[in-house]
Amino acid sequence: MPLAELRRRWPDDVSERVLVAFDCANESRIGDDEVLGRVPLTLDIDHHHDNTRFGDVNLIVPDASSTGEVLRDLFRELGVELTPDISEALYTAIVTDTGRFQYTNTTPKTFLLAAELLRAGADRQRVFQGVYESVQFAKLKLLARALDRAQVYEGGRIVISYLLRTDFAEVGAAEPYSEGIIDYLRAVEGAEMAVLIREPPREGGPTRRVSLRASVDELDVSAIARKSGGGGHRQAAGFSSEASIEEITEF
């Protein structure tokens, strides 16, 4: 669907419509607490293993790399033809949800589907440029500051860096621009854990957010995060803190 046709408001007759939620692991992802009580029927189509099954009909395939992969199988059942537009949308879903075919959810089936979608007209180059070659200049500057301040600890097994509130203002970066920076720290040779401390540039939030990533299976960073009142997964977790950057780093 072209983005120009995207609506961000519910239609007036929403109470007479079917709501189809794609890639929403739970109700809050729909972005409106009340709409589920207003629509007569909700279809929940997703691949997240912890989906709460909030729909009247739930199609949840945890083995699928992405909701795009689930949709391909559904389209086959329904006899929907793969047009170039549909193929490109599904291809985008696969590329982004597998991190360019490198996360552990990438299976032989994912690659077979990618081949099929290219043949059906998905423009691989356009997806790549749209998703990965449209980096805001201020994001590069923010990345530069975080990498410049990175330090190794414990003989290289831990890599830590930080971003100050003033950094966001000085380079003109919004808060989400710091996303993905921690992956550069995690990719350092020999690093088992990466830590990025940042001061969110918004009012009313915590003073500091601490993100944790593990590169080895033996390490469970969610345990570390929980001790500080946070949470997350074994490989990716985080917590909020009022401690100073020096105190957090020493800990």
Add this chain to the structure above:
Amino acid sequence: MPLAELRRRWPDDVSERVLVAFDCANESRIGDDEVLGRVPLTLDIDHHHDNTRFGDVNLIVPDASSTGEVLRDLFRELGVELTPDISEALYTAIVTDTGRFQYTNTTPKTFLLAAELLRAGADRQRVFQGVYESVQFAKLKLLARALDRAQVYEGGRIVISYLLRTDFAEVGAAEPYSEGIIDYLRAVEGAEMAVLIREPPREGGPTRRVSLRASVDELDVSAIARKSGGGGHRQAAGFSSEASIEEITEF
């Protein structure tokens, strides 16, 4: 082949052996000017379109994403079974030569082969970690300096940065660590051309090396490079210069 078994010297009886050159676009890539005169038979297996056909037998497939893809077809003809070790080596060749399935050489056939190699035992996660998650810490520091100095010109259509000889020494980086940095400049939203000027940290080389990358088909950076005595492809080219960084940037 395990790296431990890799030999870096020609065997004593090289004059009685067959030389098989993989992924070498020309003789100089073999790293020894004289060996071709000493071996009785040379097989040249490659996918570079500008391969000089230096072998007695040449198998050059320009449409293939990588020499790994050429080898898969050859193995099928020869009845060689895809063991997990062979599959992982071929998978590594494909992943690296397609830049994680995103360069224009990625075709449906590439994806079908990737699916086949995973099924035959290639460890996708190990390849990913070995290739992309083993970044030297000094490389991050070098990247930080280049990104911190990046500037936009021509309303954002050109992104330029530079690395000084002292940068390499101060962060402890070898010359090849600057590889790939220009891709960060090229990925900036709206950038049509990226320029990285660097002072190579070796004796006897040029004072400055200028690398050029184009993000749009209309731009041919090899034409710019040729005007300064350099060369390359439409999308990637470079030249040497004795001019100052300011002079190069103004030009």
